[in-house]
Amino acid sequence: MNRLTRIAAGAAGAAALLAVPTQAGAAQSSATTTTTTVTTCGYGGLQAGVWTAVCADVTGTDVQLYGRISLAGPPSPGGPPLETRDLITGLSGQIVGGASLGSVSGYTRFTASTVKVTGVGGTVPCGSTVHGSFSVAGYPWGPSPVTLDVVVPC
Structure with a gap:
């Protein structure tokens, strides 16, 4: 075998080897379905001196609701340290015209970092x-719930 024949045979062999994984990968990817998570948040609102929002993570037909608490604005430079606050929170969800997805309520500790x-x-x-509905109260402020309506796609 001369040198040119060996190079041609090597190139043909390499092309054959490279073609097999590509075809197998294509067959595998068409059989595998991937489900992505879409996050949707409602309009935020000021409650108990903090910024709040209710959000939904939708993955296929699975929906997970969560409330988000964050600072209403940046802290003052050189100002006093932010105090830790115990807030009374309530999160609830339901299928419109149907079943409840549950509710949770209790105390949530907040300092300066966003809390879910x-x-x-x-x-x-x-x-x-x-x-979904999310409410936050803290002395002397009462709750003013933020809400979200999200459609689960087919």
């Missing part, structure tokens, strides 16, 4: 609308 309140959600029929 979780624990409400479940599997929902596709095409349904899910309603």
